[in-house]
Amino acid sequence: MQANKGWVAFGYAAIGCAALGAALAVAAPIGPGAPEDLVELVTPKDNPTTDAKVALGKKLYEDTRLSSDNTVACKTCHDPDKGFTDRLPTSKGVGGQTGKRNAPTVLSALFLDTQFLDGRAPNLEAQAKLPILNPIEMGMKSPEEVVAKLKGIPEYVDAFQKVFGREINYDDLGRAIAAFERTVLSSDAPIDRFLAGDDKALTPAQRRGWSLFNGKARCNTCHGFNASYPLFSDNKFHNIGIAARNKNFSDMALRAEKIVRAGDLDQIDELALNSEFSDLGRFLVTQNKAQIGAFKTNHLRDIALTSPYMHNGELKTLWDVVDHYNKGGIPNPFLDGGIQRLGLSEDQISDLVELLGGAFTSSRFAADGKAELERQRKLAASNRPERDTDAAMGKTMGRGDAPLDPDLSQKDPAFIGGRAPKY
Numbered sequence: 001m002q003a004n005k006g007w008v009a010f011g012y013a014a015i016g017c018a019a020l021g022a023a024l025a026v027a028a029p030i031g032p033g034a035p036e037d038l039v040e041l042v043t044p045k046d047n048p049t050t051d052a053k054v055a056l057g058k059k060l061y062e063d064t065r066l067s068s069d070n071t072v073a074c075k076t077c078h079d080p081d082k083g084f085t086d087r088l089p090t091s092k093g094v095g096g097q098t099g100k101r102n103a104p105t106v107l108s109a110l111f112l113d114t115q116f117l118d119g120r121a122p123n124l125e126a127q128a129k130l131p132i133l134n135p136i137e138m139g140m141k142s143p144e145e146v147v148a149k150l151k152g153i154p155e156y157v158d159a160f161q162k163v164f165g166r167e168i169n170y171d172d173l174g175r176a177i178a179a180f181e182r183t184v185l186s187s188d189a190p191i192d193r194f195l196a197g198d199d200k201a202l203t204p205a206q207r208r209g210w211s212l213f214n215g216k217a218r219c220n221t222c223h224g225f226n227a228s229y230p231l232f233s234d235n236k237f238h239n240i241g242i243a244a245r246n247k248n249f250s251d252m253a254l255r256a257e258k259i260v261r262a263g264d265l266d267q268i269d270e271l272a273l274n275s276e277f278s279d280l281g282r283f284l285v286t287q288n289k290a291q292i293g294a295f296k297t298n299h300l301r302d303i304a305l306t307s308p309y310m311h312n313g314e315l316k317t318l319w320d321v322v323d324h325y326n327k328g329g330i331p332n333p334f335l336d337g338g339i340q341r342l343g344l345s346e347d348q349i350s351d352l353v354e355l356l357g358g359a360f361t362s363s364r365f366a367a368d369g370k371a372e373l374e375r376q377r378k379l380a381a382s383n384r385p386e387r388d389t390d391a392a393m394g395k396t397m398g399r400g401d402a403p404l405d406p407d408l409s410q411k412d413p414a415f416i417g418g419r420a421p422k423y
């Protein structure tokens with residue numbers, strides 16, 4: 001194990017351990033200049049992080065005995081060797097059942113304002129208690145069943161007693177797992193070094209990509225970066241036109257409204273993972289019509305490692321992601337106003353992919369990230385299913401493709417405000 005080293009870049013932490021397994025065994029010490037204040041801010045006062053608690057949380061995270069048939073652990077779907085995801089379009093739980101959503105990474109999840117792709121859990125403690133009981137993930141029947149099972153395992157009886165000073169209970173299980181997750185940080189990516197002033201940390205292509213990201217490609221409007229939100233996510237919910245093909249969102253929302261019980265987290269968890277209503281996203285949680293098909297802006301740290309992309313895993317490569325945005329998403333009545341065609345050339349697409357696929361990868365995952373990007377490059381060389389150059393360049397109408405720099409004074413007023421002319 002390498003010595004822990006601090007990384008000073010907009011207060012972002014480095015763990016700096018070559019051997020990941022070893023790094024996760026203990027609460028990762030935060031290096032000099034790292035955002036101890038940020039980590040402290042996101043750590044609940046009633047669940048302080050201690051080494052013993054983290055060790056217990058890690059054990060629980062890896063333990064398949066938390067599932068009904070002893071085959072699935074948190075780690076199954078959030079595997080440290082796969083960027084803390086499973087690299088499947090949508091995850092597989094007990095009995096080989098496939099859910100409707102893609103597993104996001106646990107890396108840096110501690111900094112997210114809400115947990116799950118629709119934000120239905122307020123924090124890591126609440127999040128951890130759901131998959132264990134979800135029938136298609138870990139399949140346990142009730143908190144009581146989980147606690148009884150753990151009470152039959154002497155090492156847990158001792159560990160819970162030592163850490164919490166009381167008998168095993170379900171809330172403490174959530175606390176231990178959450179404490180472990182707060183040590184799972186991505187860090188020390190080239191972009192951190194670049195933002196701290198090292199121009200050479202990014203390749204010329206990545207630097208051009210960064211200009212596009214914050215300019216013509218408009219990524220920063222939702223994936224912006226600042227010192228208190230160092231994740232490239234606004235933590236808000238947007239419909240960016242994923243899963244909108246051939247779907248009647250309004251009809252689906254009306255039907256969902258009839259069955260969803262507001263505030264019933266267990267029911268919403270099941271609908272999200274195991275029903276056709278999954279694509280309604282944030283709407284299932286809030287029943288707010290403006291949020292139909294809206295999902296949380298994913299964070300972009302270590303994004304090279306966590307393909308396939310989006311809430312349903314429908315985009316296989318970073319090229320597909322950029323092609324999707326370039327054409328202005330998939331039209332639907334609830335598309336976020338921030339999504340419009342971008343007019344990016346092939347060279348610009350390539351610069352943006354170099355940025356995403358290299359600059360955001362933690363140093364300890366650099367080799368894996370590189371291999372993943374090359375795998376995707378091969379795939380994209382022969383298959384670019386999302387590419388629609390005509391739409392991206394504004395040669396087709398009807399998909400919200402306003403001119404990039406609209407000069408409304410020259411426009412026939414009849415065509416302003418979504419009334420596209422028929423060509």
Ligand code: HEC
Nearest residue numbers: 073074077091092093101102103104115116117131137272
């Ligand atoms: C069967 C696969 C599977 C298992 C097992 C599983 N997860 Fe997940 N996890 C997912 C999927 C899929 C999502 C996204 C679901 C959604 O947003 O509706 C998710 C979401 C999350 C998130 C939210 C991250 C974010 O970006 O919002 C965290 C944290 C997480 N899981 C941790 C855990 C923990 C801890 C466990 C074990 C107690 C666990 N998961 C078990 C598949 C799984």
Ligand code: HEC
Nearest residue numbers: 217219222238242295296297298309310311321325336338
């Ligand atoms: C209007 C807000 C918005 C803009 C602008 C935007 N994104 Fe996103 N991004 C999102 C949301 C929301 C999601 C999740 C959508 C979903 O799963 O349905 C997302 C998901 C992603 C993902 C997938 C992450 C994962 O783990 O699956 C990548 C990569 C990404 N965006 C990159 C970009 C890039 C590059 C740009 C600029 C070309 C961009 N985004 C512009 C809101 C936005």
